[in-house]
Every structure is written in C-alpha cells, then in structure tokens.
Amino acid sequence: MQSSALIFTVPLERIQTQQIMSCWHQSGCPPAMATISMGTQGQTQTEIFSTLGFKEFINASTKYDKTTIHSVFRKLTHRLFRRDFGYTLRSVNDIYIRKDFPISKDFQDNLKNFYYAEAQVGDFEEKAFLHKVNQRIQKLTKGLIKEALANLNPNILMLLINCIYFKGTWENKFPLQQTYSANFRVSDKEVVKVPMMKLKGSFLVALDSELDCDVLQLPYVGNISMLIVVPHKLSGMKLLEKQLSPHLIERWQKSMNNRTREVHLPRFKLEKNYNLRDALSNMGVKDLFTSRADFSGITDEDINIGLFQQQGSITVNEEGTQAGMVTVVGFTPLSIQTRFIADRPFLFLIYEHRTDCLIFFGKVANPTKS
Numbered sequence: 515m516q517s518s519a520l521i522f523t524v525p526l527e528r529i530q531t532q533q534i535m536s537c538w539h540q541s542g543c544p545p546a547m548a549t550i551s552m553g554t555q556g557q558t559q560t561e562i563f564s565t566l567g568f569k570e571f572i573n574a575s576t577k578y579d580k581t582t583i584h585s586v587f588r589k590l591t592h593r594l595f596r597r598d599f600g601y602t603l604r605s606v607n608d609i610y611i612r613k614d615f616p617i618s619k620d621f622q623d624n625l626k627n628f629y630y631a632e633a634q635v636g637d638f639e640e641k642a643f644l645h646k647v648n649q650r651i652q653k654l655t656k657g658l659i660k661e662a663l664a665n666l667n668p669n670i671l672m673l674l675i676n677c678i679y680f681k682g683t684w685e686n687k688f689p690l691q692q693t694y695s696a697n698f699r700v701s702d703k704e705v706v707k708v709p710m711m712k713l714k715g716s717f718l719v720a721l722d723s724e725l726d727c728d729v730l731q732l733p734y735v736g737n738i739s740m741l742i743v744v745p746h747k748l749s750g751m752k753l754l755e756k757q758l759s760p761h762l763i764e765r766w767q768k769s770m771n772n773r774t775r776e777v778h779l780p781r782f783k784l785e786k787n788y789n790l791r792d793a794l795s796n797m798g799v800k801d802l803f804t805s806r807a808d809f810s811g812i813t814d815e816d817i818n819i820g821l822f823q824q825q826g827s828i829t830v831n832e833e834g835t836q837a838g839m840v841t842v843v844g845f846t847p848l849s850i851q852t853r854f855i856a857d858r859p860f861l862f863l864i865y866e867h868r869t870d871c872l873i874f875f876g877k878v879a880n881p882t883k884s
Contacts, residue, residue, distance in 0.1 A: 553812030610636030682734035
C-alpha cells in the first residue's frame with residue numbers, strides 16, 4: 515500500500531486569507547504527478563513531463579501528445595485494477611472540493627474521464643469530515659493505512675484521494691515450520707536476529723556481475739512477482755540504488771535462468787512516510803513548489819504546492835504479501851550458487867508482467883524495524 519500527499523498553498527507574499535488545496539494520492543508519485551500535470555501549464559508542466567519521462571514518451575511518436583499520457587494511465591487502470599488474475603489489486607479515486615472553490619470544469623471532466631474521479635463537496639472545517647476520509651482510506655487499504663490525515667487545514671480548497679491496495683499469495687508458500695531465527699547484517703557493526711523463511715524450488719535467478727548483486731524472482735499466484743535484489747557487499751547498496759532504472763530491471767529479467775534454489779528470505783513489515791518535495795526538486799521539478807507554479811488549468815486562484823508526502827506499508831510473510839530493449843551485458847545465471855540468502859539489506863520490487871508495470875518498490879535495511 516502506498517500513499518502520497520500534495521498540499522497546495524497560496525504564495526506567502528500574496529496571502530490575505532490563507533487558501534490551501536491538498537492532494538492525497540495513494541498509488542505513488544508518477545500517477546499523482548500525472549494527475550496534477552493535467553492542471554499545469556507552461557514551464558511547470560514542462561518540468562513534470564521532462565523529469566518523469568513523459569516528454570520522452572510523447573516524443574517517441576508523432577501520434578502522441580499530452581493527452582496520450584493520461585490515456586495510458588486510464589488503460590493501465592483497466593488492465594491492472596479491473597480484472598481478477600488470482601491476486602487482489604485495487605485502486606479508487608475520490609475528490610472533495612470546498613463549496614466555493616472555482617475549479618475548472620475541464621479539469622473535473624478530465625479527472626473523471628482519465629482517473630475515474632468525480633468531485634464531491636467536502637466540509638474541511640468539520641472533524642466529522644476528517645474522520646470520514648480516514649475511515650474510507652482505512653477501509654480501502656484493508657486497515658494497512660490508519661489515520662492517514664492527522665489534521666486538515668480548514669482553508670483547504672480541494673482534496674484528491676487515490677488508494678491502491680495489493681494482496682498476493684506466493685505461488686509456492688514458505689512452510690511455516692521451516693522458518694527459523696537467523697542473523698541479518700544491518701551494517702558492518704550491527705547484526706540482528708530475524709525470523710528467516712525458507713523454501714526450496716525452481717526459481718528464476720541471475721547474477722549481475724557489474725553491480726555485484728544477485729537477483730531472484732518469486733512468483734505470486736497470477737502473472738505478478740517480487741524481485742529480490744541482494745548486493746554481495748554491504749557497501750554495494752548505494753551503487754545499486756543509484757543505478758536502478760526500468761532498463762536495468764528489464765535486463766535482469768532477460769538474463770534470468772530457471773534453477774533449483776533454496777531461498778532464505780526474512781519475514782518483514784515496512785511502514786514509512788516520505789516528504790518527496792526535496793527529492794522532486796533535486797530531480798528537476800522546481801517551479802511546482804514555488805510562487806512560479808502555473809496551475810491555471812485547475813483554477814484562477816494563485817496556488818502552489820507546499821508539501822508532497824508519500825506513505826507506504828507492506829507486509830511479507832510465509833503466505834505472501836499484503837500492501838499497496840537494452841542488450842544484456844555483464845549478466846550470468848546463478849549456475850553455481852545453490853542457495854539465495856537475503857541476510858543483508860536488499861531491494862524488493864513487485865512487478866506485473868502483462869503490463870510491464872512496477873507496482874511497489876522498497877528497501878529492507880532492518881527487518882526488525884517497521
């Protein structure tokens with residue numbers, strides 16, 4: 515389960531009565547930014563498109579334009595969330611606006627058309643409304659996200675909510691009786707005891723000799739799987755994180771061979787909040803968080819984003835998981851290794867194969883801490 519929050523504020527030098535618009539988007543950064551980009555213009559939109567790769571996508575064909583981006587997300591919603599493939603993956607959008615907020619009709623129509631979200635009037639001054647929103651989020655995420663909104667500024671103009679929930683069952687479950695206590699090396703100076711799950715079977719695996727790491731694919735029921743990426747050295751995690759990209763994931767998958775392995779994976783649960791404002795600014799999305807932000811496609815009001823926060827929760831155990839074109843170079847199958855052991859910090863990626871879509875991604879640094 516993932517969540518993001520965007521808070522839109524009036525530039526301080528122009529405030530007479532504080533006005534705030536917030537967006538709570540729970541399917542991750544790209545969909546949230548795609549939604550917001552529909553209401554941006556000029557340099558603000560250019561920065562979003564360039565940073566998130568939308569511009570490169572549009573330039574790939576003369577048949578593509580800005581609307582194509584949102585059409586892709588609409589098709590992705592149909593393919594990912596509206597069919598039963600043996601796992602549970604759901605996404606729901608809600609929009610609440612203050613009664614007197616002058617939101618663009620085109621923006622409302624586009625949200626409904628591409629993201630299946632329809633505006634409802636919300637009383638942001640009432641605690642009952644905050645309780646209603648939190649209860650709905652908790653229900654949609656099957657209890658994984660509780661008290662998502664600690665408080666709401668009474669001057670909020672609009673609240674966008676998108677919840678995504680995933681629950682998958684391992685194709686081959688880890689036998690509970692084989693789980694044992696094992697050492698996990700958090701760092702060169704710290705070792706902790708963790709419940710280590712164990713499973714024998716035939717899995718897709720690969721060795722990335724350039725990044726010095728092992729890659730294992732654990733399938734869920736349905737055409738979806740988790741990739742586990744374990745660097746050979748503790749110091750290798752920084753390089754691995756820096757090099758991670760869709761192209762690299764594709765190379766890993768193309769290089770994998772099916773081998774019989776004994777897999778050792780710690781049971782873990784992660785819950786984390788992130789402020790993505792600085793990260794997005796460093797990536798090139800700068801105007802979005804300043805008084806230069808152009809949201810004229812949403813409203814005539816002078817607003818900008820004051821906060822972009824992401825929240826995530828995922829549980830991995832013996833049963834499964836609950837949440838919500840490059841040439842192969844330097845890769846060889848793990849033909850010698852007989853065991854795959856995640857006993858040091860590792861990356862995990864939940865990947866849907868029909869759409870080549872990365873749904874969840876994270877790092878386990880210490881399984882004993884959530």
